[in-house]
Amino acid sequence: MEAAGIPDRREGHDQVVKGITxxxxxxxxxxxxxxxxxxxxxxxxxxxxxxxxxxxxGLTFLVLYLAALKAPQEQRMQIWFCVGVATCFxxxxxxxWGIYSYRLHNVPLFVPPGHGLVYLFGLLAAQTxxxxxxxxxxxxxxxxxxxxxxxxxxxxxxxxxxxxxxQGAMCFPVFAYFLLRSPRWPLFAAIFIIVSELEIFGTSxxxxxxxxxxxxxxxxxxxxxxxxxxxxxxxxxxxLALFWVYRWGLNTMRTRMTTxxxxxxxxxxxxxxxxxxxxxxxxxxxxxxxx
Numbered sequence: 001m002e003a004a005g006i007p008d009r010r011e012g013h014d015q016v017v018k019g020i021t022x023x024x025x026x027x028x029x030x031x032x033x034x035x036x037x038x039x040x041x042x043x044x045x046x047x048x049x050x051x052x053x054x055x056x057x058g059l060t061f062l063v064l065y066l067a068a069l070k071a072p073q074e075q076r077m078q079i080w081f082c083v084g085v086a087t088c089f090x091x092x093x094x095x096x097w098g099i100y101s102y103r104l105h106n107v108p109l110f111v112p113p114g115h116g117l118v119y120l121f122g123l124l125a126a127q128t129x130x131x132x133x134x135x136x137x138x139x140x141x142x143x144x145x146x147x148x149x150x151x152x153x154x155x156x157x158x159x160x161x162x163x164x165x166x167q168g169a170m171c172f173p174v175f176a177y178f179l180l181r182s183p184r185w186p187l188f189a190a191i192f193i194i195v196s197e198l199e200i201f202g203t204s205x206x207x208x209x210x211x212x213x214x215x216x217x218x219x220x221x222x223x224x225x226x227x228x229x230x231x232x233x234x235x236x237x238x239x240l241a242l243f244w245v246y247r248w249g250l251n252t253m254r255t256r257m258t259t260x261x262x263x264x265x266x267x268x269x270x271x272x273x274x275x276x277x278x279x280x281x282x283x284x285x286x287x288x289x290x291x
Contacts, residue, residue, distance in 0.1 A: 057108060
């Protein structure tokens, strides 16, 4: 009896493992991104020279390139647009406005492709079984978590951190609007998850830090702000606008190329008798007579 039962148990165990593996298969790339980001931040926190940070940035660009191959071509272009747009936001927010600063007082090379990884994580969310099965309930759950964090940043967390997180709470209405009204809500729901992870690890490891009070506005901020993922609502809108302009310009160029290049008659081709009057050749008056 025992010998007969051992194979049955092993077979049942193998079936369970296969079931778990099959269930997690749609999420493997997102799981990889969730692991790569904190590992990369941990590596950056140990870096002592800029050349090491450049190597980490080059590796992150390579990871983004390979991971983006799993996305459709149109989304891949949006990802690289996001890298450019987010880099401009980084330069303004960190080096000009100064609401946060990086450990080496620069914009690390891994940051631009890091934004691309975040955006890819969000784009992949729409095709996951979790979103297709539960729909808007996922958005409501994420919204509840964001709202709770924003509320804690105004009430409980200041007791432990000494910071009033008004900046994060001010981001919450923007995030809630896009999460509830935009057809791209899975993108924003997923981005909130990965940005929360990124910000918590990044500030805890000392990769960057948010100022207690934002320059120019004087708004107090947590470290990190609670719903700072709302910034991707602006980034996404900018990416879509630039992508629309790009496609419009490309289609306009193609249209002009096809309309300006007209076929020319070959050396042996002669105008037909019906069209000789309009060919520019000298025509006898009798050929144009109406009688």
